[in-house]
Amino acid sequence: MTFDALDAWWWPYVFILVAGWLATDSWRFLGVYLGGRISEESDALVFVRCVATALVAAVIANLIVNPNGPLADTTLELRVFSAIVGFCAFLWFGKRVLVGIFVTEAVLIAGMILASGWA
């Protein structure tokens, strides 16, 4: 059953409720239920965090490598280059997220302007 499997107005909302709300709030409710009974340091949680981190990283990488929409008109090299430069700037300037965002966007926009021959 995919997102556009049914041609009914309510189906996308059911999809969002099941795959979005249920899949996130279950964890939050489990957190309340477990309260102080679970150790942040336990190895099971380390494994679960590793899986979750790798999964979100895969989403990030695909947003850069295989993007949709207007970003798809830029070259792969420019997208990867601006992300790497931005990430290095982020590491260099005390791990400030805003620095990473700003530098990445600046490199990307400069690259797009150069590629379009405006400069």
Place this chain on the structure above:
Amino acid sequence: MPSPADSHSDAPDPDFSTRLKWFARGCRAAMSVPALILASSFVGFAALALEAGFTLAQTVFMTGIVWALPAKVVLIGAVLAGNGIAGAAFAVALSSVRLAPMVVVLLPELRGPRTRTWVLYLLSHFVAVTSWVIALEQIRHVPREFRTSWYGGVGSSLVVLNMIIVALVYMLAQNLPPLISAALFMLTPIYFLTSLWVSARERAGHVAMVLGLLLGPLFYVLVPDFSLLATGLVGGLLAYLFHVVTKRRKAT
């Protein structure tokens, strides 16, 4: 000088207006630098949802009901990849496991002596990186009686603010020049790239992240139907093995 609220903090039954005052203080605490970063990444998210074919109402609904941004981006990724509802739910659930330990950490500080359990379940919906960071930073300055009211203010104002931002951007993004919209699409990945790095608890988290970045596009080509799950399991397992090996080496 103690504020009027402090003198009320050990009253047996805090009255409604004092609760309201702390709720408002929570709203004000939410307007911060992390909130600005969050808002800018929601700008990127709205553009992504628009491109993926979600309607305005669906996008705003998703913002309020799911709330955690990585979960929503995975959800949109699963829809774009044509995954079924079960596969999408599984991928989103895997990406959101971190919410449980985050709630576990916040709970002892949030709970007052007479806090009802249903209030905690309700407030837990607001737990996502930004409100969690704000709460862990500031909640100890809030009298225990009013912490639930305060966190309710922090969480609900962040949710409502970003639902408005998402709606505005969704409506504007259709008419933006391609240069600007391309730049908007880059906001989400770079926000996650940097904030995920900061939020990693142990070295293995950084290893998992690098593996995920490399394996993600590879599995996208090799196993298009299960690319997210495959990357999570393979990258996560390798990072966990790294964790076990380094821990053992440290112990000996």
